[in-house]
Amino acid sequence: MALRLSILYVGSRCPQELASADPHFFLACVNTPDAITSRKQRPDVVLMDLFAHDAELDPEKVRSWVEALRTHHFKFFPAIFIIVPEDTRKSVRLSLMASGADQVVDWPLDLWEIEVKAKGAIDKLHLEQTLFSKSGSLEKSFGYLDRFKSELKEVKDELLEDKSNLNTALKQIHQMSEERRRLKQSLLDIKTQMAADMKGFGHMLYALIRQRVELNRGHGERVGKIACFIATQMGGSRKQFEDLSRAGMLHEIGLLFLSKDYICKKVSDGEDADQYPLTSPSGYDQAMIVQFPVKGAELLSHCRGFEGAAAIIRCLNENVDGTGYPDGLKRRHIPLASRILAAADELETLRENNPHVGIQELLSELEPKIGSRLDPEVAGWLEKYAVLHWGGETLKVRGVGVEQLKPGMILSATLFTRSGTKLLPAGQTLTRQAIDKIIQYHRAYPVDETVYIKV
Numbered sequence: 001m002a003l004r005l006s007i008l009y010v011g012s013r014c015p016q017e018l019a020s021a022d023p024h025f026f027l028a029c030v031n032t033p034d035a036i037t038s039r040k041q042r043p044d045v046v047l048m049d050l051f052a053h054d055a056e057l058d059p060e061k062v063r064s065w066v067e068a069l070r071t072h073h074f075k076f077f078p079a080i081f082i083i084v085p086e087d088t089r090k091s092v093r094l095s096l097m098a099s100g101a102d103q104v105v106d107w108p109l110d111l112w113e114i115e116v117k118a119k120g121a122i123d124k125l126h127l128e129q130t131l132f133s134k135s136g137s138l139e140k141s142f143g144y145l146d147r148f149k150s151e152l153k154e155v156k157d158e159l160l161e162d163k164s165n166l167n168t169a170l171k172q173i174h175q176m177s178e179e180r181r182r183l184k185q186s187l188l189d190i191k192t193q194m195a196a197d198m199k200g201f202g203h204m205l206y207a208l209i210r211q212r213v214e215l216n217r218g219h220g221e222r223v224g225k226i227a228c229f230i231a232t233q234m235g236g237s238r239k240q241f242e243d244l245s246r247a248g249m250l251h252e253i254g255l256l257f258l259s260k261d262y263i264c265k266k267v268s269d270g271e272d273a274d275q276y277p278l279t280s281p282s283g284y285d286q287a288m289i290v291q292f293p294v295k296g297a298e299l300l301s302h303c304r305g306f307e308g309a310a311a312i313i314r315c316l317n318e319n320v321d322g323t324g325y326p327d328g329l330k331r332r333h334i335p336l337a338s339r340i341l342a343a344a345d346e347l348e349t350l351r352e353n354n355p356h357v358g359i360q361e362l363l364s365e366l367e368p369k370i371g372s373r374l375d376p377e378v379a380g381w382l383e384k385y386a387v388l389h390w391g392g393e394t395l396k397v398r399g400v401g402v403e404q405l406k407p408g409m410i411l412s413a414t415l416f417t418r419s420g421t422k423l424l425p426a427g428q429t430l431t432r433q434a435i436d437k438i439i440q441y442h443r444a445y446p447v448d449e450t451v452y453i454k455v
Contacts, residue, residue: 005118008036010065011049011083015109025111033068042078044125045118049083051107066100076128079121081114083107198305206249213255213263219348224248226344229389230381231337240337243308247341250306251313254296258288293317294326312337316345321372331375339375343382346374351390359390363426367414370422380416383426387413387452400451402442405435410454417441 006026009015014029028043030036036046048065066080079102084093086106093104102124103117210217227244236244255263262285281289288295297314300306315338318324320331331339346369350362357365363383370379400409407430415424415438423441424434430453438451 005045005115005122006041006043007045007047007114008043008078009047009049010036010069011047013049015047018109018111018114033065036069042076045079045081045114045121047081047083047105047109047114048101049107051084051088062096062099062101070100076125076132079103079118079124081105081117083109194305201303202246202249202306205253209250209252209256213252213258219352220249220252222248223251223341223344223348226348226382226385227337227340229385230340230344230378233381233384234336234340234378236337239308243312244337244341246306246309247312247337248344250296250300250309251293251316251341251345252296253299254288254292254294254313257292257295258285290317290325311335312341314338316342318342319373320375323372334375336378339378343374343378347382347386359386360427362386363413367425370414376416376422380414383413384452400453402438402451405430405438405451405453407432407435412452412454415451 004024004026007018007028009027009029010031010033011029012031014027016027018025018027033048046069048069050062050065062082069080070077080100081103082096082101082105084096084104084106088104088106096104102121105113105117206220209220224245225248227248228241231240231244259282262281293313293316297310300310300313303310312335314326315324315329315334318327318329318334318338320334320339322328322330324334347362347366350365354362354365363386366374366379366382370376374382409430411424411426411428411430414422414426416422421441423438424430428434
């Protein structure tokens with residue numbers, strides 16, 4: 001492929017034959033280097049004709065022409081070829097190249113010589129352009145690298161700051177954890193102390209009740225034990241056990257509001273009874289006998305930790321048929337814990353008032369109160385407690401499943417469904433008809449898993 005060249009001639013004898021000889025050459029001519037400033041397009045080669053009228057070498061003139069040419073700010077400087085006569089000495093040629101010329105060509109101009117030497121200049125230009133591009137890319141890369149280093153330093157500083165903040169936070173978390181552990185231990189100690197204080201306070205109140213108003217010592221503890229047994233069988237929670245145990249011990253605390261004369265007459269032994277002649281209770285004492293659960297609940301409600309027991313005691317005199325006191329509540333509207341406590345109190349009071357009566361007679365006396373005073377569902381477990389804890393040895397009781405019932409067996413406890421429906425009374429001898437009735441009910445309304453019979 002022919003080399004396309006843009007040539008600028010500086011001198012007085014413009015070689016127009018170059019342009020006419022080769023259409024790939026583009027020639028422009030100016031007289032002096034200063035005229036180059038008027039040209040906007042960069043030439044590939046500048047031909048400087050210094051010897052057009054003067055065959056002698058003038059170094060200053062050469063230098064001035066080269067400097068004048070270099071004042072034109074090309075991005076890539078064109079190649080400078082200086083035209084010399086053919087007989088110019090080698091030393092002169094070298095001197096010209098030392099003054100800034102890229103090549104020295106002979107006059108008259110040889111097109112092939114210019115093309116060959118220009119090719120080297122073009123290759124040099126391409127190298128300069130490539131170098132410039134690489135330098136630009138490298139400079140840009142260095143710029144990116146510097147910015148990256150700057151950003152990396154900022155990130156490093158931020159990370160160091162975050163690390164410092166994290167260490168501070170970890171120290172604070174450790175301190176908070178230690179403080180939390182200490183507070184947790186303190187809270188546990190406080191709870192333990194509070195539980196001990198509550199237990200001690202409860203025993204103190206119970207000692208007062210036992211000393212002042214209990215007709216049978218230990219009545220409250222026994223009622224609490226019965227109530228907790230029933231609650232266990234009916235799936236009560238630990239909190240209910242605790243509240244029922246306290247309520248059982250303290251359910252008579254309201255009796256402390258009775259008059260001194262009435263208490264002394266009811267509680268005193270025989271030798272002191274003469275000091276308090278038998279008289280009818282006053283109106284105040286009569287009202288207090290009915291209201292004592294409410295009064296006791298009001299007293300306990302002001303004692304922290306006894307609120308649950310107070311709520312249970314308040315409904316102690318409620319009857320499941322709605323005839324009780326203070327609110328006349330009916331069955332399901334009476335708290336279950338209060339129904340359990342009332343049943344336990346009734347059973348224990350019957351036993352204390354009839355110490356020489358057998359278990360079967362006690363259960364017979366309890367029977368009329370089921371459905372009116374007592375919840376049938378609770379009463380079923382009440383009878384089982386009496387049979388298991390008071391009459392197991394004398395009555396020779398054992399438990400069997402519904403599917404094991406046979407004619408001739410005798411029920412040792414009243415049989416209820418889980419919903420509280422009474423099926424058969426205690427002491428009844430089972431017949432085939434009675435067993436079929438039990439099985440029929442058991443399918444629709446399950447009875448207790450264990451049926452207690454006499455051996």
